Amino acid sequence: MSKGMISRRFLLAVPLAAAAVSATSCGFGSTPNPNQNGNNGSEGGGKGVDVFREAWRPVNHLNPAFGGGGSPDSTVMMAMMWEGLVIRDPDDTQNYLPGAAEKWEISDDGTVYTFHLRPGAKWSNGDPLTANDFVWAASYFYNSVELGKQGDKNPVAFNGSATNTSIKGLPEYFSGTTTDFSTVGIKATDDMTVEFTLTAADYRFLDSLVRLFPLNKASVEANPKDYWMPGKLVGNGPYQLASYTQNASATMKRNENYWDAKSLGITTREIQFNSSGATGMMVTYDANEIDLFRVDGDPSALIAGRPELEKELQAAALVQYKGLQILPAKNPLLLDSLPVRQALAMAIDREALAKVSPPDVAGPSWVPSGIAGAEKLTAIPFDADKAKQLLSEAGYADGKGIPQLHILTYASMPALEAVASMWKEHLGIDTKVDVQEVGVYSNMLNGDVPEDWIGVSFNYQAPTPFNMMKYGGFPNFQTYVVPYDIKRQIFEIQYGKDKAKYSPAEATAKVQQLTEDNWPDDYKKFIDLMKQAQQAQADPAKATDLATQAAIAFADTYRWIPLLWAGYTFMVKPRVKNIKLTSYADNIYTLNGVTMDALS
Secondary structure, eight states: OOOOOTTSOOTTOOSOOSSOOOOOOOOSOOSOOGGGTTOSTBTBSSTTTTEEEEEESOOOOOOGGGGGGSOTTHHHHHHHHOOOSEEEOTTOTTOEEESSEEEEEEOTTSOEEEEEEOTTOBOTTSOBOOHHHHHHHHHHHTOHHHHHTTOSSOOOOTTOTTTOOOBTTHHHHHHTSOOOGGGSSEEEEETTEEEEEBSSOOTTHHHHHTTOOOOOHHHHHHSTTTTTSTTTOOOOSSEEEEEEETTTEEEEEEOTTSTTGGGOOOOEEEEEEOSSHHHHHHHHHHTTSOSEEEOOSOHHHHTTTOGGGGGGEEEOOOOEEEEEEEOOOSSOHHHHOHHHHHHHHHTOOHHHHHHTSTTOEEOOSSSOTTSTTGGGSOOOOOOHHHHHHHHHHTTOGGGTTOOOEEEEESSOOHHHHHHHHHHHHHHOOOEEEEEOOHHHHHHHHTTOOOTTOOEEEEEEEOOSSOSHHHHHTOOOOGGGSSOHHHHHHHHHHHTSTTGGGSOHHHHHHHHHHHHHHTOOHHHHHHHHHHHHHHHTTTSHHHHHHHHHHHHHHHHTTTSEEEEEEEOOEEEEOTTEESOEEOOOSSOOEEOTTOEEOOOO
């Protein structure tokens, strides 16, 4: 096996290498932090230079075994308290850096990953961190049967165990088919080495390890219900929980036994939990009580009339997609007519949409600019004249013969109303924004629509990892490209009158057969390329090329109509220096290398 530095850019964006990859790094903060040598608040340098003040949405628990039951921001805190074998690179969304593991190798076929822990790695209490801590944690996280007995939370492990099916023997263990964890492909080959065996190469695997935390067995067994609470927590992450009041506040202190503690000039993180949204957080921000918060909603409205704050409004990479998805209907017009779909896409002024949807920006393709390779997809222009021509050539001049279109959504959005107006203005097509309660929306999305209904649905995607393989694999809405009668059959099997006729396995097989037998040719081309890309994951360059070809092939179908791109937006005080913002849901910024001016 050959070796290569992990700092190389994985343009494939599949974190697999044809050859074994060996990685070493000193973490995000490779440049010495000025705060580490006499610039902490307690040693001079001014008041508060080592204290970082944040506001998040309320957090009701911090148990990583039940990440699905916590608020979204609980995942951010947990990623500070524990650290997985690898961490995401804040400077390169396609790359992974060493975390608790100093280096790793990947077998030539991409099915065996071998991780070597950092020499001298410790828990926050000073105990040695070993490979068995990762193995035991995995047996705990993936034991859905035992976790389910706690009954008060959803037993879905923080690391996404319900979907991590590529590890040998894991699906059987997670489902409870077997209780013998030794049958799972996660082993400690010695005190410092963890080995994972997969059933096949999987581009998602390194990303799943970001949140596969180790656990201190003695701490968990002594405090099974609240081992994460202050005074009981034993973690290996950069910060540890010093105080916590549910839905009110928390304090975190730097873990002096963390391997990269010297790059953390911030010794204390003071957290306010605020349930009143961006408006409420802005009040505390204006009062100089916090240094940063993530903005939900329209940031321009938040700072309207205050141009001096524009520099404090900062955005991360654009990796989120918002658009429209063609839905099956008894009238096959939209499913069958490519020119009509093209006309709809070209009649949209995306710059105008962005003006009514800040902080989103115009999104002319279904792969956002923050994804490596996105530039290879052709941007859809706003060309009303061309759109009219396409519609006329398809036999629907000025929209005549096209029934009222519906835009199905679960919430009212100015951008969708704007699209409806544009289709009426430029194409003569009467369009209604159809806002439905979430349950009704879901049923309609899955085929339960009136026979005279025809339209599209709002579609939002924010995947991790941020790569072309993930985006290329995203149009897995396989049942949305089949004819209406087939979609209705699928709905009845999955949710309706035919559900009792099939076992879960039989229903899955039946639905898969119905979809594959009825895919249109353009969608089959996309699926074929994606399958080839997945099969080629041991060859990053080849897999990258195939995934990009698949993305282009799907774009050419116009079965998704892109509207906007988005990323996370933050308010950041000027005293905060060198912070790296990301659009990762569980690690939205890193404090490695951050310095702070004194509080005024």
